[in-house]
Amino acid sequence: MIRKATDLFAVWTVLGTLWAWLIPSHFLWVVDGTFQPFGQSLVSVLLGLIMLGMGLTLSPGDFRRILSMPRAVGIGVALQFTVMPLAGVVFARLFGLETGLAVGLILVACCPGGTASNVVTYLARANLALSVTMTMASTMVAIVATPLLTSWLAGIYVEIDQWALFRGMVTVVLLPVVAGVVLNRLLPGVTAKAAIVSPMVSVIGVVLIVGGIIARSKDLIIDNAGTLLFALFALHATGFLFGYWLSRLTGFGEEEARTCSIEVGMQNSGLGSTLASSPSFAAQFQMPLQAALAPVPSAVSALYHVVMGSLLAAWWRRGSNTDTGEIE
Secondary structure, eight states, X not given: OHHHHHHTHHHHHHHHHHHHHHOGGGTGGGXXXXXXXXXXXXHHHHHHHHHHXXXXXXXXXXXXXXXXXXXXXXXXXXXXXXXXXXXXXXXXXXXXOOHXXXXXXXXXXXXXXXXXHHHHHHHTTSOHHHHHHHHHHHHHHHHHHHHHHHXXXXXXXXXXXXXXXXXXXXXXXIHHHHHHXXXXXXXXXXXXXXXXXXXXXXXXXXXXXXHHHXXXXXXXXXXXXXXXXXXXXXXXXXXXXXXXXXXXXXXXXXXXXXXXXXXXXXXXXXXXXXXXXXHHHHTTSSSHHHHHHTTHHHHHXXXXXXHXXXXXXXXXXXXXXXXXXXXX
């Protein structure tokens, strides 16, 4: 039951976004500072729980798997941190996005692959083990790569405090993942039970984060919908397209190329939203409006990439059934 519910990640994201759009008051509590567990913003805590859930599903064998497929993982991660960041800065300039939106777009483009890509890879009948390994590897690399790339590429708009971004990555990504791995090692029985529900908790967490930012930014989204929606579509379409064809050109098989396409095209938008919503990130902008716009691309991106990825998975799955003579 939980696995089936988790597989409907795209549906929950669409419904949650629609709900937040129609009745913003139902989601504003996520981002308005009403709740601050452990003295931290609720958005940061939710992302920490998502990353903890990822750690709970990992074992030393998962890390060893990186060594067993170094070329595939290396190429996938390299494409993740070249295709998307460069596409982000190109489309920010091409569509003439305002400073806050441009920086937010580049930030989410510099984020690692999200755990939703694993669900979409499963639905696409691609290489799930490779997808999980790529997500884990890109997440670890992102602790250093995301601050550096964002600072370099978004620096044409504002001066990015890469050390503040790095501290944020350590706090909301590295520490929770490591804690999950350690708990999995020390308490395997308990974590095995927790890992059953952690994917669904992650889905709920992402929907709450995205819904909260959509609710808070509704008016800003309306004002900037045209160029922003086109820019985000172009960003993710580029990731899916180049992720597939460049991996094919480097010798990947069909399943591996599909996996790479999904990993490159789908970002950890929850991470982007969390980083862009932090006080230290907002303080870098000269005007409050620019700071308010920065989390918007990540929130809209979450809706875009799960819908686009799910449609692509359905197309690939249908093609696989046709090729094998199976009937849906």
